[in-house]
Structure formats: C-alpha cells, structure tokens
Amino acid sequence: MYIHAVSHYLPTQVVGNEHFTQLNGLSNEWIIERTGIAERRKAAPGENTNTMSVEAVARLQEQADLSDVDLIVGATYTPHDTIATLAHVVQHHLGIADIPVVSISSACSSLLNAIEIVEGYFALNKAKRALVVVSEHNTAYNNDQDKVSGHLWGDGASALLITKERQTEGDFEVLSLLTGGAAHTGKATEAVVLKPLEQGVIMPNGRDVFINACTYMPKASQQALERCGLTIDQVDYVLPHQANLRISRNVMNTLGLPEEKLLSNIQRLGNTGCAGCAIALSENWSMFQPGQHIVVTVFGGGYSYGAMVIRK
Amino acid sequence: MYIHAVSHYLPTQVVGNEHFTQLNGLSNEWIIERTGIAERRKAAPGENTNTMSVEAVARLQEQADLSDVDLIVGATYTPHDTIATLAHVVQHHLGIADIPVVSISSACSSLLNAIEIVEGYFALNKAKRALVVVSEHNTAYNNDQDKVSGHLWGDGASALLITKERQTEGDFEVLSLLTGGAAHTGKATEAVVLKPLEQGVIMPNGRDVFINACTYMPKASQQALERCGLTIDQVDYVLPHQANLRISRNVMNTLGLPEEKLLSNIQRLGNTGCAGCAIALSENWSMFQPGQHIVVTVFGGGYSYGAMVIRK
Structure with missing residues (x-):
C-alpha cells in the first residue's frame, strides 16, 4: 500500500490568540505555553466539512488523476451532514459511479482508521486506488467562550490518494x-x-x-x-x-x-x-x-x- | 465470513399515526397507504444511539460470548456523540482493550458498509470476531411537524457478531x-x-x-x-x-x-x-x-x- 499524493485546504481566516484574550482573558503567552498554539484557521460562512473536503480533493486533482478512484473513505467528527456525508459529496464532485463510499469517525484518530479500512479493501481486491479525505470544521461545534478548550480548535481538510501498487518512486x-x-x-x-x-x-x-x-x-x-x-x-x-x-x-x-x-x-x-x-x-x-x-x-x-x- | 448471532433493542414508547393526525392532519389511512407505517418507536428521555447500542449488545451477550471480540464497527447517521461514538461506548461496555474501534455513516446503507469493513479486517488477518452495531435515534433529529417526512422515522438498534470461521451449524x-x-x-x-x-x-x-x-x-x-x-x-x-x-x-x-x-x-x-x-x-x-x-x-x-x- 502506497501514499501516492496528498493535498490540503485551509480556510483563509486566521484567528490569533488575542481573540481569546479579549473573550476569555487568556493571554497569548499562557496559550502558547500551555498548547503551543499561536493561531488557527476558521472556516468562512458557507464553508463546512463537505465544502472543505471538495476543496482538498480539487487540489489533489492538480497532482494526480482521480478519474479511476474506486473507493472513498471520508472522516470527520464535525459533520456538516451525516447522511450526505463528506465522502458522498466528494463522490458527487468526482462524478464516479458505483464505488464504495463511507464516512467514519474515530475522533482525532480517524486518519489511520480510514487508511486501515482502505488496506482491507485492497486485501479483498475490492479496490486499488482509494481516496481518503479528512476534514474538520471544529469552529462550527466549538464554543469560543469555553475557557478550558475553546482556544484549541482550528478548521482544515486534507485528501490522500492511496494505491495498492507503487505508482512512482516518490510514493x-x-x-x-x-x-x-x-x-x-x-x-x-x-x-x-x-x-x-x-x-x-x-x-x-x-x-x-x-x-x-x-x-x-x-x-x-x-x-x-x-x-x-x-x-x-x-x-x-x-x-x-x-x-x-x-x-x-x-x-x-x-x-x-x-x-x-x-x-x-x-x-x-x-x-x-x-x-x-x-x-x-x-x-x-x-x-x-x-x-x-x-x-x-x-x-x-x-x-x-x-x-x-x-x-x- | 459468518453471522453467528444478532440481537436488537427497541424503545418501549409506541407512537401511532394518530400523533401525526393531531399534529399535521395526516390520516392513519393516508400514512399507511403511502408508507405502510402504522406505528414506530420513540426513545425515552436519556436514551440515544449510544445507550441503545449498549442495550442491543447486552442482549447479544445473552446469546454469545463477546469477551474475545477483536473489532467493533458502529454505524449511525443520528449520532449522540461524534467523538465518544457508539462503537467506543460499546467497547467501554465490553471492557475489551486495544482493538480497532470505529463508527461509520453511509446513511441508511451503513449496515452493509460496516460488514464490508469487517470483511476487510478478516482478509488482513487483523480480526476474526467482529461486532457490528447499528443504532438510530431518528426522533432526536426529526421534526414531527414536517408534513413531508416527519411521520416516517423510528428509533432502534441492533448488534451482530460476525466471525471469520463458522461457529455453529446455525450460522x-x-x-x-x-x-x-x-x-x-x-x-x-x-x-x-x-x-x-x-x-x-x-x-x-x-x-x-x-x-x-x-x-x-x-x-x-x-x-x-x-x-x-x-x-x-x-x-x-x-x-x-x-x-x-x-x-x-x-x-x-x-x-x-x-x-x-x-x-x-x-x-x-x-x-x-x-x-x-x-x-x-x-x-x-x-x-x-x-x-x-x-x-x-x-x-x-x-x-x-x-x-x-x-x-x-
């Protein structure tokens, strides 16, 4: 199993620690000392796990041919839609018919669960070019005013093309x-x-x-x-x-x-x-x-x- | 791959079509003619996809030994918790350490996606006794007053023990x-x-x-x-x-x-x-x-x- 290509998408809005200083009285130094975080990204209105997934996949398409993807595994714990999930929306974007499509959550661990599910499909010979898409819209579910963990979260997405056989030396x-x-x-x-x-x-x-x-x-x-x-x-x-x-x-x-x-x-x-x-x-x-x-x-x-x- | 045992849990409250007649003016006959549905179950306050999953698994434990389960795949599109998912709560209930645990959604199709994921783990020799748990708390996310689809949904859960090798003739x-x-x-x-x-x-x-x-x-x-x-x-x-x-x-x-x-x-x-x-x-x-x-x-x-x- 090989990771052939990977892309990512980040929303443009940057939220610095001063936002949480104003809101909760947490100083920049305190946040950095406790967490290492200086800033994080926040999805714009209208953006969500599904749209960010499509953005990440669109960037992956610039690097790799996705027309013969035969499995899509999405992952998020901050879903925009639990029925038309991010994996389904990515399938819709790619326009590929009749391939297994599923979204998962094992919380922050889901990337590796998703790749292990792909590994299983490869072992079954039910797939050989899989797309894994991970996307989180934490700020949609986060309460900025939560002094305990409100300042921790950021938004972003990534897509990986995983293949059963080696494609290039760079894999x-x-x-x-x-x-x-x-x-x-x-x-x-x-x-x-x-x-x-x-x-x-x-x-x-x-x-x-x-x-x-x-x-x-x-x-x-x-x-x-x-x-x-x-x-x-x-x-x-x-x-x-x-x-x-x-x-x-x-x-x-x-x-x-x-x-x-x-x-x-x-x-x-x-x-x-x-x-x-x-x-x-x-x-x-x-x-x-x-x-x-x-x-x-x-x-x-x-x-x-x-x-x-x-x-x- | 074999289905060795299956159980289910249904909440006790029964909601008849008269509820929707009173609310939305939809007659019993109209609902039955259009959907076949005469009644549905509704989870009690405090019940949710996680608690119903544990109930279904507790019933499965009466039929089968679950102490050596080595994989848990949960499924729902009506999550109570997208981080401490139903699969995690079931693992917690069983007290089994260090096994792969993941929850999925492919909407109403998830049962078969979950079993196919199990099939992959079996092919990888990473599991041989898997628990699949499907649970929906539709009424938590449903608007009873929606005349289009408010009357369609019910709550319930089921658990299946799926094994790589045949356990009994009844499998x-x-x-x-x-x-x-x-x-x-x-x-x-x-x-x-x-x-x-x-x-x-x-x-x-x-x-x-x-x-x-x-x-x-x-x-x-x-x-x-x-x-x-x-x-x-x-x-x-x-x-x-x-x-x-x-x-x-x-x-x-x-x-x-x-x-x-x-x-x-x-x-x-x-x-x-x-x-x-x-x-x-x-x-x-x-x-x-x-x-x-x-x-x-x-x-x-x-x-x-x-x-x-x-x-x-």
Missing part, C-alpha cells in the same frame, strides 16, 4: 499500520465529547486525555516499528496527532527522539482533529527524502489510537 | 457482499440530508429517493446473486432497507418475487435507518431454515447502496 510505502481503542479505560467516553444536540465539543477531563495521549502514542509507535522490523534510531520524523505541542514533545521524549524530528503544525493551525496529521504530511511532502522513515501516530477522544510507519 | 454464511455509491446522480447529495447544526433530517426530494431506491436495490441484489452463482428463484427471502413499504413492494416486483418472500418491519417500526434490516434479521432469526438464502439490500441518502446474500 510513500506503508510499512506497518495499526489502530486500537482504549475506551475500556476510566474516562475514555467522557473526557472529550461532541454531542451535536447538546453543547458541541467540550473537554471536561483534559488531564486524563493528556496522560493517555502521552501513553498510547509512543506505545503504538513502538509496536508499529516492531511490526516492520525497524528500530527507533531509523526514524527520521515523527508526526503525532496535532492536539497540543506539550503532548507532542512528551511523545518525542518517551520515544527518546530529539525535537528536530518532530513534525508540527499546531502552532499555526491549532487542533484540526483527524485532519491535522494529513495536513502536515501535505505541507512537508516535498521536504522528505528517499529512504526516510516517518512515524504517524494518533490519539483521540473515545480513546482511540493508532500508528503507521511509512518510507519514502 | 449464516455470507456468500457475497457489495456496496456502492451513486452520489454522482442528480439529487443524491440533497434529496435526504441531516445537518446537525441546521434543521435535522429532512427529505426535500422524496420522489427522487423513491426512484433511485427502486432502481439500485434490485440491481445490487442481482449483482450480489450473480457473484455467488445463485439465481433469483433460489432466493427464499428479500430484506430490503425499511424505508417505505411501497419501495419494498416495488423491489420485489422488479425482482419478480412474490410478496410472501418480503421481510418487513416498517409497519411496526417505521424507518429505523441503518438499523432496520438488522432488527428484521434479529426478529426473524429463529424462523429461517437450513439452506435458505436471504438477500439483504439497502439504499440510503447520499445515494449509497448495497446487497448481501446469506445462507443459513
């Missing part, structure tokens, strides 16, 4: 991929929630999320490396879920890797949910060198997690 | 399974929608849904039969998506099958979304005889569809 090969759930643990089902009919996205147990994210991302990364026979010193970059720069640094520390190997966009984009890692992959695509290994690792609400090792 | 073998999307067609992305932040579930183009449902369910059924080398006369029962009795009858007519072979619960339950077919499978489980073939076929908003042939 990333997926060497190993695992996903898991840790919903059995204490506060997993209540620490981060988004109840569309109630109060939107809230994080009543940030400390519990922090501890579990710092536990599961390194653990999953090590498991994924073991499964493909690699050691930690062969890792060139780690791309963790973009939830909080302190979590990312903690993950690097636990893995025994220097901060130079950390890929991060949370400073500019905030927590863009399941889209964060894919956007970062897109932003850094041309920097990666042949032979380099990247570990993508995710953790999300409901306490789902995953790790993927890819080699350029 | 249903999955002979073929396909899913597809038809979002490329005209009104696919606008005919049925559920925008959580806007007006809930509405169906502004019921006629277009009707026509496409009546086209795609027979077509997918025939494709699924061909793929496993069966002919239409070998079909003992057809279980179509429970959207409208007139659609179901139309599907039987197109397939050239008599109405005795139609399985239906819409009369008592209304449209229970992606849970409808699974609930019907559970309700009729003990009626099926060894060697019988059943075609399950679905169609949903976003214009997704699918068909599955199973043999007892």
